[in-house]
Amino acid sequence: MIIDCHGHYTTEPKDLHRFRKEQTAAANAKDKAAMPARSGLKMSDDEIKESIEGNQLKLQRERGTDLTIFSPRASGMGHHIGDEAVSTEWTEICNDLIHRVVTLYPKNFIGVCQLPQSQGVSPKNSIAELERCVKMGFVGCNLNPDPSGGYFNSPPLTDKWWYPFYEKMVELDVPAMIHVSGCCNPAMHTTGSYYLNADTMAFMQIILSDLFKDFPKLKFIIPHGGGAVPFHWGRFRGIALNNGKPELAEIMANNIFFDTCVYHQPGIDLLTRVVPIDNILFASEMVGAVKGNDPKTGFGFDDTKRYVDKAAGLTDADRAKIFEHNTMRVFSRLKAQIAKQAA
């Protein structure tokens, strides 16, 4: 079985965008009367089916993957837009939409939820939505380490600010993918630099901390191959060792995992060469950051399965871990949820 642990619903029905545009305008104008009604959203099953069948499902078939762990568009979470009430309504709508996709295609998708985070608001306020989504069969969440959208003014992920949320994650036995949203800082490009910088920042915050002493069962997926970390593995190893910490492999162990959203063969070769195989999860982020075919290969930039298939030095057992077993282990609820959705 080949599981893509990082897919976003980036082909949403048009009316969702109409709603969000109106909601954002009303939030920016601080005009409650102008807020669009949630009940006015028009997204038929047929529209959802069309958007999925011509895109994610088509690519699953073409590329030979079986199941996508699916969450709302990351750049669309927009935790910097409006206040907590705006974020909560938008998040519920986005998660409900994922639930509809999963219900329509129970063998192809399993849900991961967005959280109703908002700048300066305690992460503990995201617990209720996490619980609601887990009850609907979601197996994880996307946790935004920078709800400001590009100014990095939240406490580090190792700060006690986040602890109540981590307690709930551990209780529910769900991992978090550390994933920022769209960037509103003109200095950074959302998918080009902001995503990767947040990944690198998150890893560095964690490795000098005692977070996993406090939460031995907490699990984080750092997407996009771990940002800059594998390329600078020696830098991070050296900094960790110089600060009295163990080898990175030991720090990551059962707590930190990188995905394979790295869009060229040499990058995947490096990732699988330096990062422990047990800590790598297959993912493509399709349909996402980089659309279209690489003119040099003729295949999709984000067709990461091809790179993993060809990665130098991997055994079949390694590939089975990356494609399936590691993901089953990290998303502890996944196996049961697959069985449930197959029934």
Add this chain to the structure above:
Amino acid sequence: MIIDCHGHYTTEPKDLHRFRKEQTAAANAKDKAAMPARSGLKMSDDEIKESIEGNQLKLQRERGTDLTIFSPRASGMGHHIGDEAVSTEWTEICNDLIHRVVTLYPKNFIGVCQLPQSQGVSPKNSIAELERCVKMGFVGCNLNPDPSGGYFNSPPLTDKWWYPFYEKMVELDVPAMIHVSGCCNPAMHTTGSYYLNADTMAFMQIILSDLFKDFPKLKFIIPHGGGAVPFHWGRFRGIALNNGKPELAEIMANNIFFDTCVYHQPGIDLLTRVVPIDNILFASEMVGAVKGNDPKTGFGFDDTKRYVDKAAGLTDADRAKIFEHNTMRVFSRLKAQIAKQAA
């Protein structure tokens, strides 16, 4: 000849730190009367010699490099501390100190200057110090894309805000290394994530712009191997191509260069595999970000010459470019300055 294009004076005489501590305290307290006197600085030639001979010079000899392009400690620039007057005085002191090192060891060091940048202050105010340093024989500058020290609130490097400074760089024929300073944002670790994030940000700002149409002779070195870029080469290529830009190699051509401050063999192997050889400059950043020996190899993490020596697939001609010829080309004033200092 083996030229290390990225070295910082990180073993400065003690009294420099005393001065900066007092200056920072006075700046934070907005107490002009408490400002230390520049004339009170006590840094003897003997102290400077001791600090260099036991460190940078020793490592040059041990590792077999000939010349280091040398600038003040990057994390010490501290453009977020105090106002423009504070930054200017501190910068002059730091650059003068580099000049003293170069004067003491003219065959081993050539200067690159720090700039008196300050949050919200036009980069054009850094022109006078650049001119002063070039007159002293400096061959380049370190340009900070984020004088806030970690909040990324400056205009992108492609904004006209920076243009007057670029005009002067081109006129003087000096390149800039894009290098942030110490991070005051608790979300980021200076050498672990902040440096790399600034590198990645800078590259991404540039590749979608027309900066080099406006300044065909402008040259930027993006240090630390280009941040996350080589590992995510496919991502950046795809984003560039999807935005109607040419291949990254064509964008970089005569304008963007990455150094080799990547502290493990697989990282250097990737760098030299994906980035055009003509755009790679040898550097170690010693004595800098990661001190000490890698327990797995027994050699210094930052002994990057070993990695370049062993990089798979490089010819002797490639190595000569990386170690010498590319750097001579990028630092156009270097050849004449070497001759001058040898005399």
